[in-house]
Amino acid sequence: MAGGVPGAAAVRQVRTSRASAEKPLTKWLLIAGAGLVLLWLIVLPLAVVLTQALKKGWDVYISALSDPDALSALKLTLFVALVTVPLNTIFGVAAAWAIAKFKFKGKGVLITLIDLPFAVSPVIGGLIFVLVFGANGWFGPWLADHGFKIIYAVPGIVLATLFVTFPFVARELIPLMEDQGQQEEEAAITLGAKGWTVFTKVTLPNIKWGLIYGIILCNARAMGEFGAVSVVSGHIRGETNTLPLHVEILYNEYQFSASFAVASLLLLLALATLLIKSLYAEKNVR
């Protein structure tokens, strides 16, 4: 749409306005209808978070965010993202390299399996780790004997988050690298470059924006995951409480302003994610 040849676009505009276009009235009615849908379904929920957060003034807002439990929830959320995002990024790059640059049997199956966590309910994403590591799970008794705690502790939260954010980077990179083919890398190899140099000097610059976009999406989900984390967390304040879980706890205690204050932090994260996404889309068009 954007960034085409101006002349061609102008010609097309003239042609469509003659034959296959709606009357201006229909067109603007449709636009107004779409605007109303967007206002109702997307903008109102967004506005509710901000107004509810600031309903009782800035003092309450600030104190809700500087509360020790909120700060420890923030710390845990950042920690979980800091562990899970790099791991899933390394996986995403490795998987995309193998899938996009080589031909092998079972590739389709592998791609489907990578997408699996998106198809599974987040609650199941938490449940499976309870079944493996929980008190009555496969390794539960062994872990208890050796003093390890995974479920209702930070490692469980990390595992559940790894599961739900698993496909993001890979899914972004695979189609991108498949489109780019392998000629550039082959040329570099033929000219005597080593594998790692080829990746950092040839592949990485080509996939830079897709990689950043995948990481941003992965991060947004890692910081915002609720269902899966809720199952394995145990909701121990100051210990296994992430920001989304803190929103829930405050809400269930009828501390609505504080709950929405923490929610507004997560909303900002979402808006920043959308902003970077639009920038990426612009880059892609050019």
Add this chain to the structure above:
Amino acid sequence: MGGKKISRSRVLPGFGLTLGFSVAYLSLVVLVPLSALLINSTGLDWAKFWQVATDPRVLASYRISFTTSAAAALVDAALGLLLAWVLVRYDFPGRKLCDALIDLPFALPTAVAGVSLTALYAPNGWIGSLLAPLGVKVAFSQLGITLALMFIGLPFVVRTLQPVLQDMDRDAEEASATLGAGRFRTFRSIVLPSLVPPLLTGFALAFARGIGEYGSVVFISGNMPMKTEIAPLLIMSKLEQYDYAGASAVAVLLLLISFLMLLVINSLQRWSSRKKEAV
């Protein structure tokens, strides 16, 4: 072409390493834990499984999950078609902002969506207070669940339709107009048929997401057994009572439905791309 491909795979390094790592990591994080659910780690036999699976409360939770997800996906399909059409076909001030906002439900943590929608539709909320005098109860009813799932599912429909609309060849529409068909008739008999595969795909994606959704629903649903208790929530409450066997039984069924939906979506997408190539 074929011969070239083979020689290519010999030129580039790292195949064994990256594939090996990917498969190992995939198994560790996804496949082994998922198999824990399927391999029946809780010692559930068939009779017990059947008993849990056909419990009235469990059946009710599935019925509620199904009907609300289907209703939400259906409304999303209609509204998503309108949004995608307007965003692709028309130029108007604020189009880019609107386009960016479509993805908010993808990016917004589900718990935030949950508390926000509840505040919006509660009897004292902005929309809830308008509907309460009319006797319409949104929050803590199946209507509330449906609205939450509509929010979550909307981008799936829009983002599936947009590329198809963008790539659509306008020549057939021109021809139809030249031959004297009205705009609505052209839309119905020329445009709409090629939008059926992406509409179905978008519907299926939104439906599949709705079946498993938890965070945005728990706050607005009120969680009353037999009335507004969805299947993922039932798993959660069984777990809270340390009923691992019961939770697993409900989860296995939910997982099978998800796999089924994955198959349906994959074949829909294949159909969709085949149809696109044929055109």
